[in-house]
Amino acid sequence: INSDAPLRPTHPLALAPVIAPPASVDGFVKQFLANLNFDQGVSLSASDANDQYLALAGTVRDYLMARWLEDQTRQREQQAKTVCYLSAEYLLGKQLDNNLLAARLGEIATEALAQCGISMDDMREVEVEPGLGNGGLGRLAACFIDSLATMSVPTIGYGIRYEYGIFRQTFVDGEQVEQPDAWLQMGSPWEFPHPEAAQTISFGGRTETYDDKGVTRTRWIPDWNVLAVPYNMMVPGYHNGRVNTLRLWRAVATNAFDLRIFNSGDYEESVRAQTFAENISKVLYPEDSTPQGKELRLQQQYFFVAASINDFLDNVLLEGFDLNNLPDRVIFQLNDTHPVIAVPELMRVLVDERGMEWEDAWAITQKCFAYTCHTLLPEALEVWSVDLLGRLLPRHLEIIYRINDEFLDEVRERFGDDMMRIRNMSIIGEHPYRSVRMAYLATVAGAKVNGVAELHSQLLRDKVLHEFAEMYPDKFTNVTNGVTPRRFIRLANPSLASLITEALGAGWTVDLERLRGLEALAEDPEFRERFAAVKAANKRHLSDVLQRRDGVTIDDSHLLDVMVKRLHEYKRQTLKVLHIVTEYERIISGTVAAADIQPRTFIFGAKAAPGYAMAKRIIHLINSVASVVNNDPRVEGSLKVVFPPNYNVTLAESIIPAADLSEQISLAGKEASGTGNMKLALNGALTIGTDDGANVEIRQLVGDDNFFLFGMTEPEVEALWAKGYKPADFYQADPQLRAAMDLIASGEFSGGDRTVFEPIVSNLLYDDRFMVLADYASYIEAQAQVDLAYADQDAWTRSAILNIARCGFFSSDRSMRDYLDRIWHARPLL
Numbered sequence: 148i149n150s151d152a153p154l155r156p157t158h159p160l161a162l163a164p165v166i167a168p169p170a171s172v173d174g175f176v177k178q179f180l181a182n183l184n185f186d187q188g189v190s191l192s193a194s195d196a197n198d199q200y201l202a203l204a205g206t207v208r209d210y211l212m213a214r215w216l217e218d219q220t221r222q223r224e225q226q227a228k229t230v231c232y233l234s235a236e237y238l239l240g241k242q243l244d245n246n247l248l249a250a251r252l253g254e255i256a257t258e259a260l261a262q263c264g265i266s267m268d269d270m271r272e273v274e275v276e277p278g279l280g281n282g283g284l285g286r287l288a289a290c291f292i293d294s295l296a297t298m299s300v301p302t303i304g305y306g307i308r309y310e311y312g313i314f315r316q317t318f319v320d321g322e323q324v325e326q327p328d329a330w331l332q333m334g335s336p337w338e339f340p341h342p343e344a345a346q347t348i349s350f351g352g353r354t355e356t357y358d359d360k361g362v363t364r365t366r367w368i369p370d371w372n373v374l375a376v377p378y379n380m381m382v383p384g385y386h387n388g389r390v391n392t393l394r395l396w397r398a399v400a401t402n403a404f405d406l407r408i409f410n411s412g413d414y415e416e417s418v419r420a421q422t423f424a425e426n427i428s429k430v431l432y433p434e435d436s437t438p439q440g441k442e443l444r445l446q447q448q449y450f451f452v453a454a455s456i457n458d459f460l461d462n463v464l465l466e467g468f469d470l471n472n473l474p475d476r477v478i479f480q481l482n483d484t485h486p487v488i489a490v491p492e493l494m495r496v497l498v499d500e501r502g503m504e505w506e507d508a509w510a511i512t513q514k515c516f517a518y519t520c521h522t523l524l525p526e527a528l529e530v531w532s533v534d535l536l537g538r539l540l541p542r543h544l545e546i547i548y549r550i551n552d553e554f555l556d557e558v559r560e561r562f563g564d565d566m567m568r569i570r571n572m573s574i575i576g577e578h579p580y581r582s583v584r585m586a587y588l589a590t591v592a593g594a595k596v597n598g599v600a601e602l603h604s605q606l607l608r609d610k611v612l613h614e615f616a617e618m619y620p621d622k623f624t625n626v627t628n629g630v631t632p633r634r635f636i637r638l639a640n641p642s643l644a645s646l647i648t649e650a651l652g653a654g655w656t657v658d659l660e661r662l663r664g665l666e667a668l669a670e671d672p673e674f675r676e677r678f679a680a681v682k683a684a685n686k687r688h689l690s691d692v693l694q695r696r697d698g699v700t701i702d703d704s705h706l707l708d709v710m711v712k713r714l715h716e717y718k719r720q721t722l723k724v725l726h727i728v729t730e731y732e733r734i735i736s737g738t739v740a741a742a743d744i745q746p747r748t749f750i751f752g753a754k755a756a757p758g759y760a761m762a763k764r765i766i767h768l769i770n771s772v773a774s775v776v777n778n779d780p781r782v783e784g785s786l787k788v789v790f791p792p793n794y795n796v797t798l799a800e801s802i803i804p805a806a807d808l809s810e811q812i813s814l815a816g817k818e819a820s821g822t823g824n825m826k827l828a829l830n831g832a833l834t835i836g837t838d839d840g841a842n843v844e845i846r847q848l849v850g851d852d853n854f855f856l857f858g859m860t861e862p863e864v865e866a867l868w869a870k871g872y873k874p875a876d877f878y879q880a881d882p883q884l885r886a887a888m889d890l891i892a893s894g895e896f897s898g899g900d901r902t903v904f905e906p907i908v909s910n911l912l913y914d915d916r917f918m919v920l921a922d923y924a925s926y927i928e929a930q931a932q933v934d935l936a937y938a939d940q941d942a943w944t945r946s947a948i949l950n951i952a953r954c955g956f957f958s959s960d961r962s963m964r965d966y967l968d969r970i971w972h973a974r975p976l977l
């Protein structure tokens with residue numbers, strides 16, 4: 148062998164691109180058994196369900212692999228503009244069915260497994276969902292990457308591979324107890340670690356200036372670092388042969404441990420550094436809508452965005468790429484403020500490491516970022532103390548100061564020396580402590596800023612960021628959220644999907660506006676009958692799921708009233724409880740006979756942040772009301788309250804298709820958008836809701852006749868605050884409300900102990916920040932309308948079909964088109 152000549156592949160197989168296994172039952176069986184034997188190391192006869200599941204997932208992956216590798220090559224070659232979605236959360240849900248559907252392998256795989264004596268349903272049970280998100284924001288990111296893959300848009304989703312996702316919720320005596328979510332424990336077949344592509348991420352230390360051929364430059368001398376190891380997941384498009392990448396970073400210590408110390412016998416000390424570093428990707432912060440100002444959280448944020456930006460510059464761009472053209476190649480979309488530290492990171496890399504002039508780097512940076520805000524709660528706007536930020540990221544703090552100085556000069560130029568305005572707009576806040584306002588930094592740096600529903604974007608412009616909107620009117624835009632019809636209709640509601648396909652053809656899955664075609668069918672009695680049968684079957688399916696999971700059942704003759712979302716006071720689960728207690732009180736006081744009311748089952752799904760005491764108390768109250776109401780013979784089974792623990796994507800997929808009524812009852816002006824509202828409407832639930840978030844747009848589309856509106860509007864809320872809100876006045880004035888509140892206060896739901904729920908009652912009476920009592924009467928009235936409407940089953944069904952027909956707008960495919968046209972200016976790859 149001539150050692151000078153480079154080795155080249157010569158075998159024909161080595162020259163060919165990756166070959167997918169044949170798309171046949173035989174092909175699938177062969178590949179599956181090979182995976183079982185060679186990857187899991189077991190024979191079929193000795194394998195257990197987990198082995199089989201891992202081999203099955205491996206097989207599905209094998210089918211997608213050729214497309215994935217081809218897409219990676221294609222994207223490199225075409226150098227098209229790439230959407231880099233930066234998100235601290237991706238609430239993916241289970242992968243198996245989604246990937247089978249995308250690759251059109253469902254039937255083949257089911258038959259192949261059957262021929263191996265394995266049931267696909269058993270495999271579905273084994274899968275554990277990756278819960279790498281808290282709620283709407285994380286689930287939105289998962290819907291968006293699904294749509295982008297389906298639309299063939301070159302995308303990399305960047306995030307964190309948390310070792311523990313959102314906690315598993317259990318109830319002990321009705322109270323929430325959190326268990327760790329060890330989702331990786333039984334193996335994780337959908338990810339590919341790439342340790343060779345690790346990035347080193349630095350922290351701490353100091354900065355210094357130095358002379359570089361007559362130019363003064365700055366460098367950062369950090370004092371510790373960690374490795375960011377990428378784990379890639381496939382994001383297959385639906386029926387289009389495309390596979391994008393979700394790249395999640397795991398923190399690994401740079402020097403596994405100090406062997407010298409280890410040899411000296413101090414094992415604990417030797418692994419301390421390792422533990423410290425690896426804590427960064429250990430666990431998802433379980434806070435929703437309130438930033439936890441923890442150092443570890445800032446470490447997580449910087450860790451993943453620094454890894455992502457440097458990965459893109461080093462590994463996605465071709466060598467020698469002229470960074471002046473960066474805005475033509477990438478847009479970094481900031482999913483809320485969590486990744487905003489990416490802004491000074493890109494500046495640091497361009498200026499300190501790539502030697503660019505500040506002005507040029509800033510012009511580029513301002514074109515490469517866009518920011519999505521997901522909140523209206525002032526307390527949810529993230530800030531970092533200058534103290535902490537300066538300690539952890541000293542160079543980034545300097546960069547932020549300079550960005551702010553130049554920005555405030557611009558403000559002065561535009562508006563004069565208005566101290567008040569300058570204090571209000573400064574990226575650095577002074578009270579109660581000196582801090583960096585991340586939303587302001589994102590707004591100044593981003594090419595665009597968007598809210599997530601019309602009303603929300605309007606309130607951002609008029610209130611939360613109004614001075615910025617005055618200065619940069621063109622920056623502000625709206626993109627109303629959307630949800631993926633693949634997961635939330637096709638997979639979650641297969642019977643409805645078949646009914647729609649039969650009526651309209653299969654195209655609706657990627658063109659949801661086609662659901663309009665159902666409007667005419669809403670007038671067809673036979674179609675209504677078939678639709679009603681699907682709804683009833685979905686209720687029975689939910690009942691089976693709950694029976695297996697929690698040992699409870701639901702009755703398909705009941706109206707199924709659903710409130711599923713994070714537990715937060717602004718979402719007003721307490722208003723729902725007051726409605727239930729009101730109904731219960733009317734029965735036990737003899738005001739109404741149990742036999743005369745519309746039978747209802749109320750389903751709740753909600754996790755409370757572990758540190759949010761009031762939210763946890765409300766969970767306790769719901770469970771306590773459930774156990775009293777469900778067991779009182781006077782109710783005669785006509786009211787039932789069900790609160791299955793650990794609401795997650797998987798459970799949502801069973802609850803949503805069964806729902807009749809969708810509870811969207813936040814205080815107007817507080818819910819940025821909501822996305823559960825869209826999923827429920829698209830599955831034929833009617834909404835009872837306030838004029839808030841995307842409810843506004845749902846109502847406009849479905850029409851007032853097919854939506855139960857109640858409560859104050861946002862301007863009315865403001866007016867009531869201005870006038871002075873006294874919740875106790877509402878309590879005094881409304882005997883029904885008084886009866887319900889008194890029943891809770893009496894200890895009826897707490898074994899006679901009046902202290903247990905006293906904090907909830909007195910909070911409502913004397914504080915009530917979310918105006919539950921002010922909207923109570925209107926809500927109860929709207930619920931009476933619901934009962935009346937439901938009594939006419941056929942008319943209700945017609946409304947349900949019209950909800951579906953008119954909600955095609957809420958596909959995340961449409962959201963993606965809006966982002967592409969108005970913000971990203973990127974195109975699908977052909």
Ligand code: T68
Nearest residue numbers: 281282283284435436521819820821822
């Ligand atoms: C939600 N936000 C909005 N935040 O509440 C909801 N926050 O109206 C909207 O539909 C959805 O985003 C998508 O736009 C969240 O889910 C969080 O989960 C969160 C997590 C960490 C810190 C702050």
